[in-house]
Amino acid sequence: MEYRWEELTLAFSRVSMFPFFDIAHYLVSVMTLRQQLGAITVAWQNPLVSWFSAMMHCFGGGILSAFLLGEAPVKFLENNTNVLLASSIWYIVFYCPYDIVSKCYRFPPVKLLAAVMKEVTRTWKIVGGITHASSNYTDAWMVLVAVGWARGAGGNVIISLEQFLRGAWKPETSKLLEISYPVKISLVGAVLFTLQHAEKLPMEKHNLMFCYTFFIVVMKITMMLTESESSPLTPFEIMLGRMIFGFWQSDTSSVPCNTLKPFFNGTSARSKPCTTSIENKKKHNKKTE
Amino acid sequence: MEYRWEELTLAFSRVSMFPFFDIAHYLVSVMTLRQQLGAITVAWQNPLVSWFSAMMHCFGGGILSAFLLGEAPVKFLENNTNVLLASSIWYIVFYCPYDIVSKCYRFPPVKLLAAVMKEVTRTWKIVGGITHASSNYTDAWMVLVAVGWARGAGGNVIISLEQFLRGAWKPETSKLLEISYPVKISLVGAVLFTLQHAEKLPMEKHNLMFCYTFFIVVMKITMMLTESESSPLTPFEIMLGRMIFGFWQSDTSSVPCNTLKPFFNGTSARSKPCTTSIENKKKHNKKTE
Amino acid sequence: MEYRWEELTLAFSRVSMFPFFDIAHYLVSVMTLRQQLGAITVAWQNPLVSWFSAMMHCFGGGILSAFLLGEAPVKFLENNTNVLLASSIWYIVFYCPYDIVSKCYRFPPVKLLAAVMKEVTRTWKIVGGITHASSNYTDAWMVLVAVGWARGAGGNVIISLEQFLRGAWKPETSKLLEISYPVKISLVGAVLFTLQHAEKLPMEKHNLMFCYTFFIVVMKITMMLTESESSPLTPFEIMLGRMIFGFWQSDTSSVPCNTLKPFFNGTSARSKPCTTSIENKKKHNKKTE
Numbered sequence: 001m002e003y004r005w006e007e008l009t010l011a012f013s014r015v016s017m018f019p020f021f022d023i024a025h026y027l028v029s030v031m032t033l034r035q036q037l038g039a040i041t042v043a044w045q046n047p048l049v050s051w052f053s054a055m056m057h058c059f060g061g062g063i064l065s066a067f068l069l070g071e072a073p074v075k076f077l078e079n080n081t082n083v084l085l086a087s088s089i090w091y092i093v094f095y096c097p098y099d100i101v102s103k104c105y106r107f108p109p110v111k112l113l114a115a116v117m118k119e120v121t122r123t124w125k126i127v128g129g130i131t132h133a134s135s136n137y138t139d140a141w142m143v144l145v146a147v148g149w150a151r152g153a154g155g156n157v158i159i160s161l162e163q164f165l166r167g168a169w170k171p172e173t174s175k176l177l178e179i180s181y182p183v184k185i186s187l188v189g190a191v192l193f194t195l196q197h198a199e200k201l202p203m204e205k206h207n208l209m210f211c212y213t214f215f216i217v218v219m220k221i222t223m224m225l226t227e228s229e230s231s232p233l234t235p236f237e238i239m240l241g242r243m244i245f246g247f248w249q250s251d252t253s254s255v256p257c258n259t260l261k262p263f264f265n266g267t268s269a270r271s272k273p274c275t276t277s278i279e280n281k282k283k284h285n286k287k288t289e
Numbered sequence: 290m291e292y293r294w295e296e297l298t299l300a301f302s303r304v305s306m307f308p309f310f311d312i313a314h315y316l317v318s319v320m321t322l323r324q325q326l327g328a329i330t331v332a333w334q335n336p337l338v339s340w341f342s343a344m345m346h347c348f349g350g351g352i353l354s355a356f357l358l359g360e361a362p363v364k365f366l367e368n369n370t371n372v373l374l375a376s377s378i379w380y381i382v383f384y385c386p387y388d389i390v391s392k393c394y395r396f397p398p399v400k401l402l403a404a405v406m407k408e409v410t411r412t413w414k415i416v417g418g419i420t421h422a423s424s425n426y427t428d429a430w431m432v433l434v435a436v437g438w439a440r441g442a443g444g445n446v447i448i449s450l451e452q453f454l455r456g457a458w459k460p461e462t463s464k465l466l467e468i469s470y471p472v473k474i475s476l477v478g479a480v481l482f483t484l485q486h487a488e489k490l491p492m493e494k495h496n497l498m499f500c501y502t503f504f505i506v507v508m509k510i511t512m513m514l515t516e517s518e519s520s521p522l523t524p525f526e527i528m529l530g531r532m533i534f535g536f537w538q539s540d541t542s543s544v545p546c547n548t549l550k551p552f553f554n555g556t557s558a559r560s561k562p563c564t565t566s567i568e569n570k571k572k573h574n575k576k577t578e
Numbered sequence: 579m580e581y582r583w584e585e586l587t588l589a590f591s592r593v594s595m596f597p598f599f600d601i602a603h604y605l606v607s608v609m610t611l612r613q614q615l616g617a618i619t620v621a622w623q624n625p626l627v628s629w630f631s632a633m634m635h636c637f638g639g640g641i642l643s644a645f646l647l648g649e650a651p652v653k654f655l656e657n658n659t660n661v662l663l664a665s666s667i668w669y670i671v672f673y674c675p676y677d678i679v680s681k682c683y684r685f686p687p688v689k690l691l692a693a694v695m696k697e698v699t700r701t702w703k704i705v706g707g708i709t710h711a712s713s714n715y716t717d718a719w720m721v722l723v724a725v726g727w728a729r730g731a732g733g734n735v736i737i738s739l740e741q742f743l744r745g746a747w748k749p750e751t752s753k754l755l756e757i758s759y760p761v762k763i764s765l766v767g768a769v770l771f772t773l774q775h776a777e778k779l780p781m782e783k784h785n786l787m788f789c790y791t792f793f794i795v796v797m798k799i800t801m802m803l804t805e806s807e808s809s810p811l812t813p814f815e816i817m818l819g820r821m822i823f824g825f826w827q828s829d830t831s832s833v834p835c836n837t838l839k840p841f842f843n844g845t846s847a848r849s850k851p852c853t854t855s856i857e858n859k860k861k862h863n864k865k866t867e
Binding site: 142143 | 622624625627652653655658661
């Protein structure tokens with residue numbers, strides 16, 4: 001039984017991302033772009049800008065990690081095959097007659113399959129980023145985490161920046177550094193694989209790859225089927241937040257809402273009043289000094 | 290006859306940009322900065338910021354291409370002579386008594402000559418960028434195009450970014466990624482010289498340099514004499530746009546205005562209603578699903 | 579006597595920044611972050627973003643100089659000890675029970691000592707930046723100035739950028755490229771140490787380090803005790819501005835307020851009317867042409 005498990009995870013860790021998983025990744029990325037407000041108008045009026053945006057969505061992780069390592073951000077263009085593949089997908093998504101591709105994509109099983117395959121590429125990207133970074137920075141485990149995280153979730157960061165430069169971003173929304181679910185889960189992955197790389201984790205690499213992929217795929221399917229926006233990590237965040245930051249605060253201020261607040265979540269509206277009261281307390285402190 | 294042509298183009302391709310063409314480039318760049326709203330106020334209140342902006346205008350192409358290749362963006366400062374030349378021109382343009390320089394520049398023949406000489410430097414920059422990039426990325430023709438294009442037109446991109454950081458840019462104008470005429474013509478040049486570099490073009494390098502320079506100079510003179518804002522590339526763009534993106538759309542929607550729209554142009558007001566109808570159609574599609 | 583002076587400055591130049599001076603630098607940087615509007619709310623709702631901001635404040639100079647030299651901006655993460663030290667200080671400043679640390683910091687002698695120690699690290703950073711850059715760019719003295727300046731004052735530039743990305747920055751304030759006192763004094767230091775490095779200054783390195791540090795420390799103490807916002811460099815700026823840019827303008831326009839204007843200062847409200855009159859003159863010139 002155990003032999004079979006080993007065999008399965010090893011075979012899984014040797015699956016090639018090219019071409020099917022890469023296609024799924026590009027398809028999901030370009031469809032994300034297409035669903036943005038005004039993206040279709042841009043595609044018709046200014047195809048070059050649209051193509052540029054699509055490349056940012058598809059190769060954002062690679063660009064960000066190259067930037068962080070001081071390498072050439074245009075390096076992704078070296079891989080002609082993948083760029084042409086992504087360009088073809090951009091082309092058929094935006095300019096296909098009768099919108100066949102985007103209509104197919106709206107069919108739930110297709111969407112689910114593409115999303116799951118995209119999640120699988122995330123594992124491969126994080127592992128690739130850590131392996132790449134470890135050739136130059138052997139002992140700098142924080143660099144490994146940063147590069148693995150950038151490779152896995154960099155697309156989301158780059159997209160925000162790109163929207164912002166294109167003028168689609170409004171300053172009042174201020175979501176650029178807000179931490180979304182893919183960014184968080186990539187960070188968790190980057191930490192896990194860095195620990196494994198430093199041999200601090202009693203687990204083989206292919207086993208960890210299988211478990212992590214299984215975990216994020218299950219998460220993704222759950223989120224898509226329940227159509228919930230909230231991250232399934234919230235309970236762990238609350239626990240972790242209470243462990244690291246919460247004890248003393250609840251001792252000193254004993255604000256009841258504070259103990260229920262999802263600590264790592266930047267968007268929770270519930271926590272507003274509580275924080276305001278903390279802020280007021282600080283102001284009060286300053287005044288009475 | 291042919292021998293003389295060869296001789297002429299070879300001699301032309303060996304013309305040194307330093308110092309006269311470089312001076313013309315710096316003069317045109319700094320005058321562009323000076324004509325911006327508020328630039329003179331900044332120059333008097335805060336000379337360092339003004340000098341920094343002037344350097345961005347003069348060396349923007351080099352900075353952008355260095356960034357794209359993962360090289361040091363401060364590398365342009367290594368060339369002391371050119372930086373001092375550009376600084377001198379910045380100094381006399383902004384602080385010359387009685388505004389002699391900017392008054393001379395307003396005299397049309399001077400302006401035309403400077404603009405033509407600046408266009409000549411564009412060819413040299415594109416060729417230089419491609420040669421520089423090809424030493425590291427031999428087969429990656431997309432990298433060559435990107436670097437050649439960045440070297441030729443990067444100034445315009447950097448300028449937008451710099452204005453934006455300085456606060457002179459308003460989010461609602463959202464022109465940062467809009468593609469202006471110099472950016473387009475540099476892209477065409479970068480593609481042509483990359484093809485020549487990969488020996489896909491039945492033409493010697495010096496011949497291509499002569500023809501491309503001749504073409505952009507004639508374009509520039511035409512644009513300056515007719516004072517037209519519209520790009521002379523528009524008919525080609527329409528043709529190309531119709532070839533690549535137009536057929537199916539005109540089949541499916543048969544919107545008459547669609548077939549006349551300049552596809553690569555982001556600013557055309559005429560195309561608004563047409564695009565809106567497409568957008569509406571999409572919304573309608575979503576609704577009726 | 580002279581022997582003792584030599585000994586003193588040499589001993590001073592060999593003082594290690596780690597750990598006490600580094601701690602002071604991190605403490606001042608993180609307290610600057612904490613005093614920003616909304617920083618405490620961010621720290622409670624989104625610790626990761628707050629930690630990221632704190633690292634930008636602490637290691638901004640290193641990140642900017644790495645970027646300018648085309649090196650890996652994540653390089654600062656290699657130094658695990660310093661990152662952990664800075665993280666610990668971020669943790670105790672934001673999450674310490676009863677706000678002990680920030681209350682201690684408000685006690686004036688502590689604040690003064692920390693600020694003075696932070697100024698000392700500035701000298702070390704500028705010298706470190708110039709030494710680092712000179713290994714690759716021996717004769718490019720402008721590169722040395724740029725890197726030394728970035729290392730010494732880069733934190734301030736990075737902070738503006740980071741605030742801006744976080745959405746805390748409003749476009750109308752447009753202070754991003756405004757030159758604050760630390761940025762100016764770092765530039766002066768970078769120029770002095772580059773001159774010393776090029777052996778253009780009749781002074782030993784350790785003597786210059788002592789004198790420059792003494793100068794900036796005295797400046798800082800004066801500014802903190804008098805609580806003045808205006809830079810003590812203003813008289814020199816006016817003199818320098820008059821020498822370089824003033825002569826002709828006062829000849830041609832003879833605007834009396836012009837001669838008193840602090841030329842390098844971007845914030846002076848007094849100079850507004852005067853500049854407007856210059857601007858009007860320009861407009862008038864254009865009109866009458």
